[in-house]
Every structure is written in C-alpha cells, then in structure tokens.
Amino acid sequence: MKIAIDGMGGDHAPKEILEGVFQAVEDFQDIEFLVYGDEAKMAPYLKSHNRVKVIHCAEVIEGTDEPVRAVRRKKDASMVKMAHAVADGEADACVSAGNTGALMAAGLFVVHRIDGIDRPALSTTLPTLDGAGFDMLDLGANADAKPENLLQYAIMGSIYAKKVRGIEKPTVGLLNIGTEEKKGNDLTKHAFTLLKECEDIHFIGNVEARELLNHVADVVVTDGFTGNMVLKTIEGVAGNMFSMLKDAFMSSTKTKLAAVMMKNNLKEIKTKMDYTEYGGAALFGLKAPVVKAHGSSNAKAFYSAIRQTHLMVEHEVCETIDSTISKEN
Amino acid sequence: MKIAIDGMGGDHAPKEILEGVFQAVEDFQDIEFLVYGDEAKMAPYLKSHNRVKVIHCAEVIEGTDEPVRAVRRKKDASMVKMAHAVADGEADACVSAGNTGALMAAGLFVVHRIDGIDRPALSTTLPTLDGAGFDMLDLGANADAKPENLLQYAIMGSIYAKKVRGIEKPTVGLLNIGTEEKKGNDLTKHAFTLLKECEDIHFIGNVEARELLNHVADVVVTDGFTGNMVLKTIEGVAGNMFSMLKDAFMSSTKTKLAAVMMKNNLKEIKTKMDYTEYGGAALFGLKAPVVKAHGSSNAKAFYSAIRQTHLMVEHEVCETIDSTISKEN
Numbered sequence: 001m002k003i004a005i006d007g008m009g010g011d012h013a014p015k016e017i018l019e020g021v022f023q024a025v026e027d028f029q030d031i032e033f034l035v036y037g038d039e040a041k042m043a044p045y046l047k048s049h050n051r052v053k054v055i056h057c058a059e060v061i062e063g064t065d066e067p068v069r070a071v072r073r074k075k076d077a078s079m080v081k082m083a084h085a086v087a088d089g090e091a092d093a094c095v096s097a098g099n100t101g102a103l104m105a106a107g108l109f110v111v112h113r114i115d116g117i118d119r120p121a122l123s124t125t126l127p128t129l130d131g132a133g134f135d136m137l138d139l140g141a142n143a144d145a146k147p148e149n150l151l152q153y154a155i156m157g158s159i160y161a162k163k164v165r166g167i168e169k170p171t172v173g174l175l176n177i178g179t180e181e182k183k184g185n186d187l188t189k190h191a192f193t194l195l196k197e198c199e200d201i202h203f204i205g206n207v208e209a210r211e212l213l214n215h216v217a218d219v220v221v222t223d224g225f226t227g228n229m230v231l232k233t234i235e236g237v238a239g240n241m242f243s244m245l246k247d248a249f250m251s252s253t254k255t256k257l258a259a260v261m262m263k264n265n266l267k268e269i270k271t272k273m274d275y276t277e278y279g280g281a282a283l284f285g286l287k288a289p290v291v292k293a294h295g296s297s298n299a300k301a302f303y304s305a306i307r308q309t310h311l312m313v314e315h316e317v318c319e320t321i322d323s324t325i326s327k328e329n
Numbered sequence: 330m331k332i333a334i335d336g337m338g339g340d341h342a343p344k345e346i347l348e349g350v351f352q353a354v355e356d357f358q359d360i361e362f363l364v365y366g367d368e369a370k371m372a373p374y375l376k377s378h379n380r381v382k383v384i385h386c387a388e389v390i391e392g393t394d395e396p397v398r399a400v401r402r403k404k405d406a407s408m409v410k411m412a413h414a415v416a417d418g419e420a421d422a423c424v425s426a427g428n429t430g431a432l433m434a435a436g437l438f439v440v441h442r443i444d445g446i447d448r449p450a451l452s453t454t455l456p457t458l459d460g461a462g463f464d465m466l467d468l469g470a471n472a473d474a475k476p477e478n479l480l481q482y483a484i485m486g487s488i489y490a491k492k493v494r495g496i497e498k499p500t501v502g503l504l505n506i507g508t509e510e511k512k513g514n515d516l517t518k519h520a521f522t523l524l525k526e527c528e529d530i531h532f533i534g535n536v537e538a539r540e541l542l543n544h545v546a547d548v549v550v551t552d553g554f555t556g557n558m559v560l561k562t563i564e565g566v567a568g569n570m571f572s573m574l575k576d577a578f579m580s581s582t583k584t585k586l587a588a589v590m591m592k593n594n595l596k597e598i599k600t601k602m603d604y605t606e607y608g609g610a611a612l613f614g615l616k617a618p619v620v621k622a623h624g625s626s627n628a629k630a631f632y633s634a635i636r637q638t639h640l641m642v643e644h645e646v647c648e649t650i651d652s653t654i655s656k657e658n
Contacts, residue, residue, distance in 0.1 A: 143514035143515075144514045144515050175558070177469060177472065177553075177557040177558060177561070184554065185472035185473045185552075185554040186473050188554075208561055209558050209559075209561040209562040210561040212562070213565060213566065214565075214569070223514075224506075225506055225514040225555070226554070226555060226558055228506040229504070229538050229555055229558065229559060230538075230558060230562050232506070232537055233539070233541070233559050234562060234566050235539055236537075236539035236540065236541060236542060237563050237566040237570075238566055238570065239539075240542045240543070241566075241570050241598070241602075244458065245574075248591065248595070248598060249591070249594075251594060254590050255590060255591055255594055257587075258586075258587035258588075258590040258591045259587075261583050261586065261587040262578070262587045265584055266577065269573050269574065269577060273570075
C-alpha cells in the first residue's frame with residue numbers, strides 16, 4: 001500500500017515526522033511512502049530508501065492559517081499535494097500532524113466524501129482506566145449536527161472499532177446528560193430513536209460524560225461541538241491536576257523524596273491518561289483514510305498514526321463504510 | 330429574613346440538613362427558618378428554637394421521582410410546600426438538597442419566573458486553581474437554549490458575581506470550541522454578537538473548556554446541555570484521577586509511606602477541586618432565590634448553601650435581576 005505523508009505539518013516537523021516515517025518503513029514491509037515537503041528543510045533527516053519517495057513542495061500550511069482559504073489558495077502546500085495524491089489514486093491514505101481544520105478541509109474538498117455520507121466526523125481513541133480505550137466521534141468536524149449525522153457516526157465508529165481495534169461487537173453509547181431515554185436536548189432525543197432502530201450497530205443507550213473514562217461503551221457518538229468541548233475538558237482537568245500534583249511534589253524536601261518513591265506509579269498514571277499512545281485522530285466518511293497525528297507529535301506518536309493508517313487501509317475501513325452506508329440508504 | 334428549608338431532601342436528610350440549619354441559626358441572627366418535613370422523622374434532630382419553625386409534611390419527593398409529575402401530584406411534599414411558602418410571601422428564599430429536576434420544576438411552576446426571563450438557569454461556583462472560582466450557567470435547567478437565553482444568563486451571572494461574590498466588574502466568557510469570534514455552532518455564533526453588544530456586562534469573548542480551571546472568566550455562559558456535560562466531565566476526570574492516585578499510593582509499603590509524607594498536600598488538592606466548598610447551585614431568573622444544595626450534602630455543605638442564600642436575599646440578587654431585565658427589554 002502507498003501512504004502519503006505531510007512532511008511539514010506539526011510542531012516538530014520535519015524532524016520527528018521523518019523519524020517516524022523511517023521507523024515505520026522498517027517495521028511495515030508492505031508500505032511505500034510518498035513524503036511531501038520542502039526538500040531543503042527535510043534533507044538533514046532524509047535517508048535514501050527504495051520505499052520512500054520525496055516530492056518537493058514549495059508551500060506549507062501554518063497552524064495559524066484560515067483552514068478553508070489555505071487549502072484553496074496554497075495549491076503547492078505539502079498537505080494539499082498529499083491529499084491530491086490520495087484523490088488521484090497515487091496513494092491509499094494520508095497522514096499529517098498539521099493544522100486540523102485545514103486537514104479537514106483538504107479531506108472534504110480534495111479527497112471527498114463517500115456517497116451518502118452527509119458529514120464526515122473526526123474521531124480518536126480516548127483512554128479508559130482499564131486500558132481498552134473508546135472511540136469518540138465527532139470531535140469537531142461538524143459543530144451543528146443532525147440526528148442522521150449521529151447515526152452515521154455510530155455506523156462508522158463501529159466499523160472502525162471492529163476492523164482496526166478488533167472488537168467483535170462494539171457497543172455504541174450516545175453521549176447525553178442523563179441515561180434515561182427521554183433525557184437530553186432535541187438532537188439527542190431524536191438521535192436516540194434512530195440509533196435504537198439501526199440494525200448495523202450494537203446500541204446500548206445514553207452514556208454520561210462522568211463515566212467516559214470507565215469504559216461505558218466502545219464507541220461514543222455526539223455532535224462535534226459537544227465532542228470537542230468534552231475532549232478539551234478532559235485535557236484541561238487532567239493537565240491541571242498533573243500540574244497541581246507536580247507543584248505538591250516539588251514543595252519541600254519531604255515531598256520531593258515522596259516523588260522519587262512514587263516515580264514509576266505516577267508515570268503509569270500519566271501513560272494511562274495519554275491518548276497520543278492510541279494513535280492519531282481519523283476523519284471518517286471520506287473516500288480514503290485521512291489521519292491527523294497530534295500537532296505536538298514526536299516520532300513515536302507519528303509512528304503510531306502511521307500504524308493506525310496501515311490498519312485502516314489493510315482492513316478496508318472506508319470500503320466497508322461505503323458498502324454499509326449504501327445499504328442503509 | 331425568612332428562609333424555607335426542605336428538611337427531607339438529600340441523601341443524608343433529615344439529620345445533616347437539620348444540623349446545618351441549627352448551625353446557621355446560631356451564626357445568622359437575622360434568619361428565621363421554616364423547616365418543612367416529616368415531624369416524626371425529624372424529631373431526633375430538632376431542638377426548640379424561637380427562630381426555627383417546623384411545618385409537618387406527609388410526603389417526600391424521592392430522587393427517582395419524575396420531576397414535573399412529582400411536583401404536580403405530591404402537593405404535601407416538603408419541597409413543594411417549601412416553594413409555596415416562598416410564592417405566598419411567607420419566606421424570602423428556599424433551600425433543598427433534594428431531586429434537582431423537581432426543585433427546578435417547583436421553582437418554575439410554584440415560585441415563578443421574573444417577568445421578561447424566558448428561561449431560568451442553574452448555576453454554581455466551580456473551583457479554579459487560584460481559589461477564586463467562577464460561576465457557570467446554565468448547568469442543565471434548559472437543554473435547548475436560544476442566543477437570547479445566553480445573554481440573560483450573562484446578565485444574571487454578572488449580578489450574582491457582583492452582589493454575592495463581591496467582584497466589582499465580573500468578566501463574562503462564552504464557553505466555545507475556539508477563542509476566535511467566528512468559532513462554534515449556530516448558537517454560540519449568534520450569542521457572541523448579542524453578548525458583545527450588551528452594556529450591562531463585561532464580555533471578554535469566547536473561552537475554551539481546557540482553560541476553565543485557570544480562571545479565564547468570573548462568569549461563564551453556555552447552554553444547559555453543554556454546561557451539564559462539562560460539569561460532569563470535570564467531576565468524572567477529577568474523580569477518576571483521585572481514584573488512580575489512591576490506588577497508586579496504596580500499592581506497596583513504599584508508596585504507602587509516600588502517601589503519609591504527601592497527606593497534607595493531597596488534601597489541599599482535593600479541597601481545591603471540591604466545589605461543594607463554594608456553596609450550592611442556584612436557580613437564576615425566579616422571583617426569589619431557590620438554592621439547591623448538593624444531593625450528598627453533609628451539615629457543612631448544607632450550611633454553605635444557607636450562607637449563600639442569605640447573601641442572595643441580603644444583596645437583593647433577584648430584585649436586581651428583575652430591574653436589569655426590564656431595562657434591557
């Protein structure tokens with residue numbers, strides 16, 4: 001398979017991106033990489049390899065660029081050319097650690113939606129205390145969702161959980177402000193009915209935000225506004241608590257000693273809460289896998305995103321979404 | 330002033346409720362209490378006091394009761410009679426640790442809205458790392474909000490922050506999935522415009538969920554669905570992290586020793602994250618203060634809710650909301 005890479009996207013590009021790529025090319029013998037980016041800037045980190053092809057691009061989409069405009073105007077940007085490689089059939093999938101909004105725009109306007117998909121969704125696997133994780137979608141591709149969108153998210157998330165994460169019969173929960181069927185806003189009340197009637201998913205009802213880290217469902221669906229909000233709340237609270245803990249451990253000689261004694265245990269908790277371990281975020285509903293590695297990706301995180309993309313291509317996630325959605329419609 | 334109390338609401342009623350009341354009657358010489366509840370059940374915790382009047386009620390609204398139906402049918406319930414005391418002018422405000430939905434229904438159908446208020450909002454002061462806290466509303470009184478509702482929430486929250494929390498010029502943030510003006514869903518985009526134009530508040534723009542605990546604003550407004558979701562996410566993540574930490578500290582002799590060394594520091598973090606310390610939740614937009622103490626309230630938490638109610642009556646929060654809203658309309 002061929003995977004197109006945005007060599008210039010992310011806080012630590014091109015160094016960490018290319019290190020991730022060269023690690024992956026060793027581990028996955030069936031991947032050929034097409035790496036898009038500024039040849040001069042990438043040169044220090046490039047090695048000659050028969051399965052890594054470098055394509056020079058003069059432009060880069062910055063984190064501060066307005067997404068839709070950047071994709072439309074910067075036609076020679078690494079991210080845009082990477083997406084065109086997928087659209088033109090030169091690559092089977094693409095990965096970028098760059099501007100999330102721009103990647104969504106490139107996915108939508110260059111790679112294109114699967115027929116019958118109204119709105120693509122951004123999804124990632126978030127941590128649970130038992131280590132299994134759950135897929136949440138939409139994380140912000142579409143701020144104003146309709147009930148029908150949430151149904152499609154549930155179908156797409158279930159296919160991903162089954163194909164990529166190997167869960168035989170993934171449970172689907174609807175993120176809501178109460179577990180009873182009649183709870184919620186207009187959107188969740190209507191979505192509940194659609195989800196309950198769908199035979200392609202294993203819907204278990206409403207799930208509450210309080211229970212998310214306790215692995216209440218394998219797939220959790222919500223509108224992009226709420227999903228983004230909940231994701232950022234988790235990040236914020238976890239980050240704040242780690243920083244309070246750090247301050248507490250650094251406050252005196254006694255507590256510094258306690259920190260040494262707790263070092264491995266604290267590291268374990270931090271790893272448990274670190275969702276970059278689970279790979280990147282994927283855009284579901286496009287004709288081919290478009291994967292977003294975390295903006296602050298190091299080589300390991302970018303490698304994880306490539307591994308995830310490899311699984312999505314290998315297990316034909318997009319093809320299965322396509323055939324399931326045409327059956328539903 | 331007279332404050333009506335639901336003696337039977339909450340997980341630890343009537344014992345902890347009445348202990349809170351008898352503590353408050355000592356500390357606040359200007360409060361007379363009207364305590365509604367089952368006399369036989371309350372008897373072991375009642376003392377004779379010239380400023381505490383007990384009114385027997387045969388019924389109780391349970392946590393499992395359907396809120397609106399319970400308020401309509403259980404006419405002799407302590408919560409309903411407490412609300413009627415306010416509506417009839419016998420009391421200036423009321424406090425309950427019972428069923429939140431039922432208290433909202435009692436507020437709406439018995440105490441009634443202030444003229445011009447379209448939807449009341451549930452609000453509480455949530456913790457920030459600097460100890461100052463911020464008021465968030467709506468926490469779930471109204472799942473489907475309109476932009477105009479968010480504007481009224483901002484006005485009401487500002488009045489509360491000024492009158493009760495003593496903040497001269499409270500900053501107001503709109504909870505959103507990005508800080509830029511054009512970010513968000515239809516609701517936040519429209520609300521942004523209204524908030525920006527309002528002269529009765531000090532609007533500072535969009536604030537992100539990730540930053541909430543860093544005291545980005547004194548008042549944060551959002552729709553009830555999102556507010557409830559974010560509140561429960563904060564509770565869930567904080568609770569899960571404390572339980573992971575507890576497990577880590579209990580895992581070996583060495584870590585148990587570290588726990589002893591860190592005891593005071595950990596307690597401090599726990600106190601910082603404990604929003605029951607800040608008092609109860611209040612329903613804004615009703616003709617008189619209707620305050621909800623946490624369902625698991627002990628005497629101290631219920632006492633805090635009474636203290637907060639006392640401040641709301643003393644500083645005429647509802648009267649100020651009334652006059653400000655009539656000026657706006």
